[in-house]
Amino acid sequence: xxxRRQQAGANPRRIDARLSLLDRQVLDxxxxxxxVVGDLELSHVSLDHPIPPGTxxxxxxxxxxxxxxxxxxxxxxxxTSRLHRIDWADVAEIDVALSLSVRGDTLxxxxxxxWVSEHIIGRIPGGHSDPQ
Amino acid sequence: xxxLLGLALGVLTAIGxxxxxxxxxxxxxxxxxxxxTLGWVVIVGVVGICLFAQMSGRVAAVSGRATFEIIxxxxxxxxxxxxxxxxxxxxxxxxxxEVGGVALALQLASSIEPWLWMPVAAFAVWxxxxxxxxxxxxxxxxxxxxxxxxxxxxLFLLHPDWMQLATQAFQPSVAPAGAVPEAGTTYWYYAxxxxxxxxTPYEVFFFSSGAVEEKWSIKDxxxxxxxxLVGFPLxxxxxxxIAAGAAVVLLPKQIAVTSLSQVVLPVAEAGGKLAIxxxxxxxVAATFGAALETTLSSGYTLAQFFGWSWGKFRKPAQAARxxxxxxxxxLIGLGVLATGVDPVAVTEFSVVFSAIALxxxxxxxxxxxxxxxxxxxxxxxxxxxxxxxxxxxIILVASLAAIPxxxxxxxxx
Numbered sequence: 001x002x003x004r005r006q007q008a009g010a011n012p013r014r015i016d017a018r019l020s021l022l023d024r025q026v027l028d029x030x031x032x033x034x035x036v037v038g039d040l041e042l043s044h045v046s047l048d049h050p051i052p053p054g055t056x057x058x059x060x061x062x063x064x065x066x067x068x069x070x071x072x073x074x075x076x077x078x079x080t081s082r083l084h085r086i087d088w089a090d091v092a093e094i095d096v097a098l099s100l101s102v103r104g105d106t107l108x109x110x111x112x113x114x115w116v117s118e119h120i121i122g123r124i125p126g127g128h129s130d131p132q
Numbered sequence: 133x134x135x136l137l138g139l140a141l142g143v144l145t146a147i148g149x150x151x152x153x154x155x156x157x158x159x160x161x162x163x164x165x166x167x168x169t170l171g172w173v174v175i176v177g178v179v180g181i182c183l184f185a186q187m188s189g190r191v192a193a194v195s196g197r198a199t200f201e202i203i204x205x206x207x208x209x210x211x212x213x214x215x216x217x218x219x220x221x222x223x224x225x226x227x228x229x230e231v232g233g234v235a236l237a238l239q240l241a242s243s244i245e246p247w248l249w250m251p252v253a254a255f256a257v258w259x260x261x262x263x264x265x266x267x268x269x270x271x272x273x274x275x276x277x278x279x280x281x282x283x284x285x286x287l288f289l290l291h292p293d294w295m296q297l298a299t300q301a302f303q304p305s306v307a308p309a310g311a312v313p314e315a316g317t318t319y320w321y322y323a324x325x326x327x328x329x330x331x332t333p334y335e336v337f338f339f340s341s342g343a344v345e346e347k348w349s350i351k352d353x354x355x356x357x358x359x360x361l362v363g364f365p366l367x368x369x370x371x372x373x374i375a376a377g378a379a380v381v382l383l384p385k386q387i388a389v390t391s392l393s394q395v396v397l398p399v400a401e402a403g404g405k406l407a408i409x410x411x412x413x414x415x416v417a418a419t420f421g422a423a424l425e426t427t428l429s430s431g432y433t434l435a436q437f438f439g440w441s442w443g444k445f446r447k448p449a450q451a452a453r454x455x456x457x458x459x460x461x462x463l464i465g466l467g468v469l470a471t472g473v474d475p476v477a478v479t480e481f482s483v484v485f486s487a488i489a490l491x492x493x494x495x496x497x498x499x500x501x502x503x504x505x506x507x508x509x510x511x512x513x514x515x516x517x518x519x520x521x522x523x524x525x526i527i528l529v530a531s532l533a534a535i536p537x538x539x540x541x542x543x544x545x
Contacts, residue, residue, distance in 0.1 A: 022208075023204050023205050023208060023209065023212070024205055025197075025201050025205075025439050026439060032441050032450070033435075033439050033440060033441045033442065034439065034441075035438075035439040035440075036204060036437075036438060036439030065439075069209055069213065072209045072210075073209055073210050073213065096195060096197065096205075096505060096506055097197075104441075112453065113440065113441065113452055113453055114452075116452040116453055116456050117449045117450070117452035120452070120456060121448050121449050121452040121455050121456060122448075122449040122452070124262075124448070126262060126263055126448070127447070127448045127449045128447055128448075128449050129447065130447055131262075131263060131264070131265055131266070131444050131445070131447070131448075
């Protein structure tokens, strides 16, 4: 599977999605870790019918995370409602880690982090102070 | 001058930070049963941890990536999850042993039952992880840990028969003069335990994540290499001094090491109460420092594997899952200790399991240290790779032999 880099101004470069996208760290616009790429969402791939010749190649539409680790190991797929998407358009750069052009705390995928922060860690004295 | 002071501080904390409960107990046990005949293993282990720590530190400084991020990227989900499970559980076991070690050392100092000290120790560990700046935490425990030099001083005060110690060290045999003859398999079982104690994997998680915490860059590489290459071997000499002290005092009287009081017995015989005071400060500092490192390592491994925000350089509320994971791990460790299990026994198992898990962390680091996408022109040189391959073989052999030897010898009984 080949992903084409869609960044404006950069030369298109061929990368192996399995090697350079899956299981890579995703950083937000402030370089804060967001998630690891659990899986990729591809556009219009029909699984049950043979693909007619001349069909345009599928493109990556989103980075997925959620309960995908178990299904990647043991097979099957989780229901779509359990998956968190990060739009491929929000991916700014692909290097050893993927960088986003948006802030992590605006994304659905960080809700557990926000919940733990607001309800537990943030309530312990000193939770909001710098460790310096 | 400031630069020189910084370098000295780095080396000193590396010496003090090298020893933990695993090194203390295992060297003492081995010294009391085999004399210095297993001294060569400490040297093999120290060279190994120098190689391994230096490589993971370089990967972290150049690519900004800590060990467990790389493990998942390199091994994929299947092998990555297996690796996480094994490394995390062994780290949790070491964490339990270290918190228990703090409590045992405080018991020796105060005569208050260790189970009363355990919650205090765990709470203190959490408080430091929660509030104290990373570099202060490292320097204070490292410098206080230096008081363990009293083990080396005690060895001189004991006026040992140096020739006999040298014979044991340079002409290793399974049954040195004056010792109860042991089976060959027991000898090799303890060789693996000693190797695991010197090369505990958590030191690598901690070292590489610490490099990210302290924002190392390429220009810090020289300094970090010096800390490792000078500090760790000097720490290894302290390990040997512990074994030698046990060989001089405990071995002839056939005293078995089953608790911390036997570990410090040679020091007490040589230097009396003052020496005991020093050694207790050192043991509390070393085990407390290691308890901090293993607690942080449990957070690092989980957060890096799942891609959570982590690090002591962030406010806790901005690395919430990282902090909650550490709190839960400390509570689990405390729960295990509350069952009344002997921390010394947990330690003895944890070092052997560390040896078993070594290839899991070692191999990915060796691969990435050779990958130009991460490392640019700072990939491993030929000499490092030659050593790297030799150690890969040693680590694999130790890992594969550990469980059969554990079964045959009844865990070294």
